[in-house]
Amino acid sequence: MRDQQPDHPADSERRLTTREAAELLGVKPETVYAYVSRGQLDSRRTPGSRGSTFDADEVRALARRNRRDGGTTTAATPATGQELTVRTRLTLIESDRYYYRGVDAVELAARHTYEEVAEWLWTGRMRPGTVFRAPAASVSVARRAVDALPEHAGPADRLRVAAIAAAVADPLRFGLAEDAVLGTARVLIPTLVAALPPVLRDGDDQDPIAHQLWTRLSGQDADEPSLRALDTALSLLADHDLAASTLAVRVAASARAHAYAAVSAGLGVIEGPLHGAAGGLAHRMLLEVLDLGSAAPVVAEELRAGRRIPGLGHRLYPGEDPRARALFALLEDIPRAAPALAAARDVQATAARHTPLHANVDLALAVLTASSGMAPTAAETIFAVARTAGWIAHALEEYGERPLRMRPSGLYSGPRPPRALPE
Structure with a gap:
């Protein structure tokens, strides 16, 4: 973080010197500056001095986290268990609730569309009735690129190719000013959706994102409760602090990659079974439970194989x-979802005899996709489209930070030099 001047003289009286901060943290003074470089502490220059000062409450909070996690993390000693922390004003998770810019995210999703929630994340302002539109040229290029992929290409493959194609079609993609990035975001999300092949018929590109996405995932007619559930799912999944894909986006943005490239970095990470693909695993599990008529044999097989039960628990x-x-x-308001809902409850109740874990959003998303005639990969598509809004928000934040700050130091564990040249 950049050094700042104290707001007024009294402010510096409440602050700690580097030596005092180091003593409180139980580290060396140079380690304090490692915390600063990693965004875990803010420092301010003392007028007339070469030293920096630190907020006492912030230092104490970091010390408590270090004690709680059993160690400290510095650029030189990352192996002690403490995770990288990055300052963000976007999402707070605490006490089994989460908030977008201080507003309860669940309540926000219940009252606003995905597009409106995205605007709130990006700007901190609400734009009622906003609808994202993609230029025909951008959609045409992205569709041609996606259509050239082999049939077995997955959702992340299609979206990643669509993002790259849209970037190539935008000669102004390198602009990183806030207005330029917001313009890209409002075009990129509908382009990603429009580039996906429709299941039965193409949607109207004037429709909200949830309506357009439905026609690309389901061959069933969409009723209002189903569309509302999909739109809410998009809003609920829009951001979730520094998930692995979001961290990748911030690393790309820290290197000043343009917004399309930053989103591509996120899309490259979500394919893992512990991230964006988790909903597909839960979908397949529910289909198996429905086919067998009971969750017991399905859960038993997962446990026997030493695998975690998809859709249960969250760290x-x-x-x-x-x-x-x-x-x-x-x-619960969608009649055709009743069988999949019952299967999900059966999974949770059965697994609870082994370990009492609550259902997570992947299981709920699997109920939505399985009951709507969607493929198991639909959950990953929904997740990726939804999270693009959060990725853009984090990229915007990172563009305002010092370039290349997301650069930890490696802890070399190889043989010490000098060594003889290999034969």
């Missing part, structure tokens, strides 16, 4: 995942 929510709770409530 950030000791209790119930608020996203799952909100989505399940909407799915």
Whole structure:
């Protein structure tokens, strides 16, 4: 973080010197500056001095986190277990709830469309009735690129290719000013959706994102409760602090990659089974439960194989995942979702005899996709489209930070030099 001048003389009286901060943290003074470079502490220059000062409350909070996690992390000693932390004003997760810019995210998703929630994340302002539109030229280029992919290409493949094609079609993509990035975001999201092949018929590109996405994922007619559930799912998944894909986006933005490239970095990470693909695993599990008529043999097989049960538990929510709770409530109003809902409850109840874990959003998303005639990969598509809004928000934040700050130091563990040249 950049050094700042104290706001007024009294402010510096409440601050710690580097030596005092180091003593409180139990580290060397140079380690304090490693915390600053990694965004874990803010420093301010003392007028008339070469030293820096630190907020006492912030230092104490970091010290508590270090004690709680059993160690400290510096650029030189990353192996002690403490995770990288990055300052963000976007999403707060605490006490089994989460907030977008201080507003309860579940309540926001219940009252606003995905596009409106995206605008709130990007700007901190609400734009009622906003609809994203993609230029015909951008859609045409992205569709041609996606159509050239082999049939077995997955959702992340299609979206990643669409993002790259849209970037190539935009000669102004290198602009990183806020207005330029916002313009890119409002075009990129509908372009990604429009580039996906429709299941039965193409949607109207004037429709909201959830309506357009439905026609690319389901061959069933969309009723209002189903569209509302999909739109809410997009809003609930728009951001979730520094997930792995979001960190990749911030690294790209830190290197001043343009917005399309930053989103491509996120799309490259979500394919893992522990991230964006988790909903597809839960979808397949529910289909198997429905086919067998009971969750017991399915859960037993997962446990026997030493695998975690898809759709259960979340490291950030000791209790119930608020996203799952909100989505399940909407799915209860959709009659065709009843069998998949019952299967999900059976999975949770059966697994609870082994380990009491709550359902997470992947299981709720699987109920939505399985009951709507969508393919198992649909959950990954929904996740990726939704999270693009959060990725753009994090890229915007990172563009305002010092370039290349997302550059940790490696802890070399190879043989010490000098060594003889290999034969």
